[in-house]
Amino acid sequence: MAIPYRTRQRLRRLGTLGLALLVLFLFSWLCWVIWVERYIIYTEDGAVIDFDLNPQIPQGEVALRPVPGEGPEIHYNEGENAIYKALNDIQWFRDYRFEKESPLLGPVKMTVTQVNAGTQHNVVPDICTFVVDIRSNECYSNEEIFDEIGKNIQSEAKARSFRLNSSRIDLEHPLIKRTIAMGRTPFGSPTLSDQALMKFPSVKIGPGKSSRSHTADEYILVSEIEEAIQLYIEILDGLVL
Numbered sequence: 001m002a003i004p005y006r007t008r009q010r011l012r013r014l015g016t017l018g019l020a021l022l023v024l025f026l027f028s029w030l031c032w033v034i035w036v037e038r039y040i041i042y043t044e045d046g047a048v049i050d051f052d053l054n055p056q057i058p059q060g061e062v063a064l065r066p067v068p069g070e071g072p073e074i075h076y077n078e079g080e081n082a083i084y085k086a087l088n089d090i091q092w093f094r095d096y097r098f099e100k101e102s103p104l105l106g107p108v109k110m111t112v113t114q115v116n117a118g119t120q121h122n123v124v125p126d127i128c129t130f131v132v133d134i135r136s137n138e139c140y141s142n143e144e145i146f147d148e149i150g151k152n153i154q155s156e157a158k159a160r161s162f163r164l165n166s167s168r169i170d171l172e173h174p175l176i177k178r179t180i181a182m183g184r185t186p187f188g189s190p191t192l193s194d195q196a197l198m199k200f201p202s203v204k205i206g207p208g209k210s211s212r213s214h215t216a217d218e219y220i221l222v223s224e225i226e227e228a229i230q231l232y233i234e235i236l237d238g239l240v241l
Contacts, residue, residue: 082128083117089153090115093132096152100139104188105166108145109135130155137188138168164196169203174241176203182234189213205232 003011041048090112098108110132117128136145142162150157169176176186189210195202207228208220 079124079126082125086115086117086128086130086155089155090130092152098140098145098148100137102137102139102168102188103171104186105135105137106188108137108140136166138166141165167195167198167202169201173201173203174239175235178235178239179205182231184231205235 036049093110093112096110101107111134112130113133114131115128116130118125134145136142142159142165146157146159146162171177171186180186187210189204193204195204205228207224212218212220
């Protein structure tokens, strides 16, 4: 549909007038926002407009030269760094050797496995904690090892448990002597089992290879079970304790 020329002219004038009014409205609104901003108060509950607020900018106070000796005190490098204090104990765990060594399990092994200290990069840490993994042997009880540690470190030692001790049996025990005579070689196993709860001499004779214990693909062959059954019979048959 064709629009007459005069009608198009009127529409163009109306569009120009509307655009001018829109620009004038936006400019007025922006000026109002800038003006009312001086009456806005920000609180914990949000922003509110208070037209009773004095819009005059306060004059403030003239800054005065500080008086020597009356300013705040600033302290640097104060307090004890807990990490530095713990380093001596960590080094002790690395270097210390217990006197008694087991012919099967070797020496008592102590390894620092975790260290935790500090909360911020610019704050001297007041607490440092570290974890020590201790593999004992049959020459010491857990309590004896703990007492020796307490005598040599400054840190406060806390034992996770005294419940699981290293187990042992005398190599001159008739059971051990018979197995050796049958061509079996005794060795110490660093693995953990219910044997640690036995307070009497004990020995672990299991089918298969000890190196497979507690691995992801632990397995045992049927032939190894059959061999173990025959071995148990030979060891126990006629054994006198």
